[in-house]
Amino acid sequence: MTVSAISFQQHLLQLIPTFTNRGILCELVEVFEPILQLQWQAKPYSDEKTSFEEDESEMIYVLPDVSVQAWIRFSPSFQVPQFFFQLYSNGCFPLTKLENVTALLRPENRELAMDALAIGDCPASNGIAWYVHPCCTQTFFQTAQVSKQDTSYLPMWILYIHRLLSPITTPMIEALDDKSS
Amino acid sequence: MNLRQNSIPELIWKGNLSVEVHQKENPLSYLANLPRQSYFAQILEDLKQLFAPTVSLEECWLSSGKASIKWHWPVGVLYDLLSHEDPDTTTSAPVLWHLEFHVGSFPSSLIVPMDSMDTFRSCFFNALKESDYVRNGSSSLVIALSKQETDSYWNSLLNHDFYDYRPIATKLFVSKSRIIPLKFYLGEDAPIVQTSASLGYTLGQVLQKHIPEFFPSDVTCSLLKPVLQGIVLPLTISTDLMNRDFCYPDGFLHIVLIPVSN
Numbered sequence: 001m002t003v004s005a006i007s008f009q010q011h012l013l014q015l016i017p018t019f020t021n022r023g024i025l026c027e028l029v030e031v032f033e034p035i036l037q038l039q040w041q042a043k044p045y046s047d048e049k050t051s052f053e054e055d056e057s058e059m060i061y062v063l064p065d066v067s068v069q070a071w072i073r074f075s076p077s078f079q080v081p082q083f084f085f086q087l088y089s090n091g092c093f094p095l096t097k098l099e100n101v102t103a104l105l106r107p108e109n110r111e112l113a114m115d116a117l118a119i120g121d122c123p124a125s126n127g128i129a130w131y132v133h134p135c136c137t138q139t140f141f142q143t144a145q146v147s148k149q150d151t152s153y154l155p156m157w158i159l160y161i162h163r164l165l166s167p168i169t170t171p172m173i174e175a176l177d178d179k180s181s
Numbered sequence: 182m183n184l185r186q187n188s189i190p191e192l193i194w195k196g197n198l199s200v201e202v203h204q205k206e207n208p209l210s211y212l213a214n215l216p217r218q219s220y221f222a223q224i225l226e227d228l229k230q231l232f233a234p235t236v237s238l239e240e241c242w243l244s245s246g247k248a249s250i251k252w253h254w255p256v257g258v259l260y261d262l263l264s265h266e267d268p269d270t271t272t273s274a275p276v277l278w279h280l281e282f283h284v285g286s287f288p289s290s291l292i293v294p295m296d297s298m299d300t301f302r303s304c305f306f307n308a309l310k311e312s313d314y315v316r317n318g319s320s321s322l323v324i325a326l327s328k329q330e331t332d333s334y335w336n337s338l339l340n341h342d343f344y345d346y347r348p349i350a351t352k353l354f355v356s357k358s359r360i361i362p363l364k365f366y367l368g369e370d371a372p373i374v375q376t377s378a379s380l381g382y383t384l385g386q387v388l389q390k391h392i393p394e395f396f397p398s399d400v401t402c403s404l405l406k407p408v409l410q411g412i413v414l415p416l417t418i419s420t421d422l423m424n425r426d427f428c429y430p431d432g433f434l435h436i437v438l439i440p441v442s443n
Contacts, residue, residue, distance in 0.1 A: 076376050077375065120304070123375070126291065126369065
């Protein structure tokens with residue numbers, strides 16, 4: 001019996017209903033390569049809380065939700081999945097300073113994220129985007145021993161991305177958790 | 182011109198563009214001959230000092246017509262892409278590329294703000310490591326460069342010094358690997374088509390494989406034609422020759438695809 005190989009495009013297509021069910025906007029675009037384009041709202045980690053006491057009730061200030069635009073593609077250079085993203089904290093302008101991006105992440109991940117993140121050309125447009133450096137991804141796959149033919153190939157990799165970018169990527173993990181339960 | 186005295190890589194290295202930068206409602210102009218193998222990041226501080234000395238560098242940016250200038254792309258690539266010149270039909274009249282300097286309203290979805298030369302250096306070496314990875318399956322050649330070699334390579338870019346640049350470039354780009362990294366540019370609003378190719382093939386075969394919609398034939402250009410280092414390349418050129426002589430300092434072959442003139 002011949003088992004047909006799963007292409008990267010098929011891996012991406014498998015993610016679409018999982019993410020869509022959780023309210024993540026998904027579109028597979030073909031720009032000379034298959035790229036999954038995603039959009040969602042995320043709650044950033046908040047270091048600052050201002051509390052006011054008024055009539056024994058507390059008012060707590062929290063950071064507004066962040067709009068996340070993301071792209072998943074197969075890196076032609078590094079031959080691993082690659083995660084690109086842009087964060088919009090005020091709806092209009094993307095965050096372009098690394099310290100502003102890492103400030104939204106869990107404190108225990110920030111140092112790792114500072115080393116793993118870079119900014120460059122977005123694969124699906126003429127713009128720019130942050131990305132998780134594929135060199136780090138190579139190391140992950142060697143350790144995790146996940147084959148490209150496993151149906152868990154991209155979900156496992158998304159878990160790795162989440163370890164760096166939590167809580168921004170929480171909606172993706174929640175979607176994958178829904179699917180597995 | 183004595184070709185025996187100047188190798189092709191040296192001729193490529195010496196290629197430059199005359200640039201005029203102005204700012205709206207400012208009588209001053211910045212004029213320079215910029216090497217095709219350099220980056221606008223290298224002159225951004227000078228432009229800021231001329232036009233807006235009191236603002237921060239990261240608020241400054243350049244445009245060519247309606248297109249924002251990406252300072253992390255080589256000058257030659259930007260010119261081939263944005264000038265809409267066809268090297269096959271260009272006259273012998275001198276070219277002057279007009280750019281505009283801006284402060285504020287930074288197009289943050291299109292350009293990385295440059296707060297210092299460290300940002301540029303980081304971008305450049307990331308690209309160099311990536312091209313090394315494509316060639317060799319790891320960035321080991323770049324990582325194995327000594328501090329002196331790394332600094333020499335960086336300074337050769339800043340000082341436009343061919344004799345410091347070429348030995349290290351040859352070490353990095355002309356290795357035992359048979360794979361080369363390519364970036365194709367289909368227009369200023371299009372994403373980059375990034376891929377790799379094996380040595381021993383022609384450019385036409387590579388284009389037909391990766392962009393068949395625009396290259397149905399591997400010997401004849403019908404819709405688009407490839408421009409590399411300001412030169413329209415024949416589709417019969419070998420990937421070996423392109424890799425040996427035409428790489429940019431980041432190790433990539435940046436090929437702009439322009440419409441075939443009727």
